[in-house]
Amino acid sequence: MTEPALSVRNLRVEFFGRRGKLVAIDDVSFDVAKGEILGMVGESGAGKSVTGAAIVGLIEHPGRMTRGEIRLKGDRIDHLPAAGMRKIRGKRIGMVFQDPLSSLNPLFQIGDQIVETMRAHLDISKADARRRAVKLLDEVGIPAAASRVDSYPHQLSGGMRQRVVLALVLCTEPELIIADEPTTALDVSVQAQIIALIKALAKNYGTSVMLITHDLGVVAEIADRVAVMYAGRLVEIGSVRDVLKGAKHPYSQGLVSAIPTLRQGAGALRQIPGAMPRLHAMPNGCAFHTRCQFVFERCRVERPMPVRSGDIEVACWLHGKAVGTGP
Amino acid sequence: MSEPIPGSWQRFRARLERVWDSDLTYSFRTSPIAIIAGCMTAILLVLALMAPWVAPQDAFDVAAVRLEDGFLRPLERGSTGILHLAGTDSQGRDVLSAILYGARVSLLVGFASVAFSMAMGVALGLAAGFLGGRVDAVIMRIADVQLSFPAILIALLVFGIARGFIHPSQHEQVAVYVLIISIGLSHWASYARTVRSSTLVERNKEYVQAARVMGRDNTAIMFEHVMPNVVGPVLVIATINLALAVIEEATLSFLGVGVPPTQPSLGTLIRVGQQFLFSGEWWILLFPSIALIILSLSINLLGDWLRDALNPRLK
């Protein structure tokens, strides 16, 4: 089997505050294969963005990655010094943030920002870089790229700016792109375009994508596999089709059934009762057990780790090898 | 009902605990600078207020002038038997006493002018925010223009104009009051601005509309509902302004347009002391300067800490 593009093992991220230590990411492991799009879903505060930040080494004080191994195409990247990490960031891993307007420096032209990114990582002349920038802008769907390359961010619409951000991320042809809520701040009509664009670009360049979002619809559109995060833990991971059709973790089941479909007809949307626990008030055992309708004694005491059950990996005492000791 | 209603003593204790636990006190307890600054300010305040009882000599007493005691070095004993810890000036007056009395004058003028500017600023800010329209526009325009001019200039101007109205023979008596008013007038605008924006925010909230419906009149509503929300920022401004007022008074006295020579403040003492810079009687200049520095520094640090502690954005 070929080396996965990204391999995360036993990742642990902690925040040290006035009231003690908070565990934001607790022993999370997963892979992203080459050319694959992995969707990472969960509600706000589940730890999706922190995972993304940890991978590129952008966790800021008072947070720290305290344990775990991160490999990019087999190369270990979590213990690199700052200079080494900087070379990886942008060149081998690209990161797209949620709000496209604030990601671009308002004082500089978009072409300028693309050129500087290229010249920071590649040995390329200004003229060549500019030519490539125009080509890229064209590829991401900006009309009249040759004249637009000198525009300022505020002169473009939200959808345009997100395309520019994508161009910025792709200009160094990275192996992995981490997209953190890339469409949340956009109009619904533009969202669909951007999502399709991401899929097309990933295919063209052979880039793997880790798509962080709370929107299962987006995941259903373009992802190959999906990982579900809850309270800093990975509760389920599998192919999109398997998880959406037959989710095994009660939380994922709740998430999937909460998506309104045309077939449902009029009626109340199903809700998962309760709320995700706060980081400083985590329950023992399984983090979800306080809201789970299938809860039994073991759930309250022991934390379940992801185990294989069919084609999905799920962290639940109802499934996997431990199923013999169920209720 | 199974729970007993807490008695007043328990309620008081609960309130004390809340205050002790509050972010404000926590931040004070853990900031060594704030504690030191707070203590220094308190000490100076007490010393200055108690000057008439604490000082070895009544510095303003004309009869205390003993020319033969002039220019004594620090730690020398004078003919009256007083140990002059900070030496004496050209007229034989104890420098330490002069500093204590001077600090007293500086602080009195400082507090009074802060009270003046706070009263004026808060009142105008409330009026502007609540009454809106023309009143608001006029008040805020004046405030804006004034805020762009340095306070010293405004104080000097007011002082000069006031002087023009008052007959020269009365200058000395009313100098202190004129000083307080001129420093106060130079600082009201910052209070007005803050209070006005808070008022505008509160004005649209539901409980104000509810109060209106119930028939309370405008002033009552303003004072009862808007004031508590405004206290925090106003306190911060007041502390910072106190330091500014003390320095402004010292500066004006240094320039010769502050307190009259019969009631010297720290600024006047420094002005006098500067004459002796080259001739070697360094103590006449040094000690009042140190006193002023410590005073303004402690108040400033306290104000800085207060502003950081009350700033919701930095949390």
Added chain:
Amino acid sequence: MIRAIAQAIAVLLAVALIAFSMFRYVGDPVANMVGAETTQQEIWELRERLGLTDPLPVQFARFVTNAAQGEFGISYRQGRRVSTLIAERLPATVELALLSALFASVFGTILGIYTAIRRHGWLSHAIMTVSLIGVSLPTFLIGIGLIYLFAVELRWLPSFGRGEVVKFGWWTTGLLTESGRKSLVLPVLTLGFFQLTLIMRLVRAQMLETFRTDYVKFSRARGLPEWRINFKHALANAMIPVVTIIGLQLGAVVAFAIITESVFQWPGLGAMFVQAVQFVDIPVMAAYLLFVGLVFVVTNLLVDLFYVVLDPRLRSDRTTTK
């Protein structure tokens, strides 16, 4: 644009009104010019000749036109024309103010950038502490301190006055003589110190704020080298408000010169104003007020113009497209 100019003129007129009121109502200009034996008739005639019996708006208009030509009448105390007085003292203050602003801007910016980039280092903490103390100190004490150190103890620099100056028409400058330059050092440092701490803290605060923005975060995510993020992306955005504030400060500097000029016996406009306040010399006070008002208004206008040049978002010539 037109609005800004109109506002500026409005402010100037307001200031003129205050100055004019001072003239008319504070003290009695006529009282200063007559002796004990002038008859009522003569006093009345004098009033008429001076135009004091004309309706107020007419007097105000006359005042404004005179002022626009630089004519302010005669100083009560010195008996000389106020305009001459101002012309004599203006160069001293302008030199002092501009040089101190330059000093403060350059060093303030450098220190601000340093303490922002190396914000946890001991040197940064030391600098910030010194600046905090500096802000708390009254300017005159700093001046006296400098005099003591450099003039009394070390005897390197003079402690008062401008030294020798060179005349150019009605302008005088101390920059061309050694004694002039030496005399400039301490006053410039004193006047500039307060501004320096202000600018330094401002630059630092702005830089720290830009460090937290999304585009800086994104620059880091793009793997741009640290120096480029600091000096291009963060600095450019940080400096915009700083530059405007430096510009706005210029007016205040002229006023703060009052204190410095008193400490160093610098023959400038500030010292003139203090004397005027002491002796209730209304024409001089009014003239100074108008002068300061003019400086403020002009610098405000220039800053507004400059802002548009600096920030591309304010240039409305191009249109947005979908």
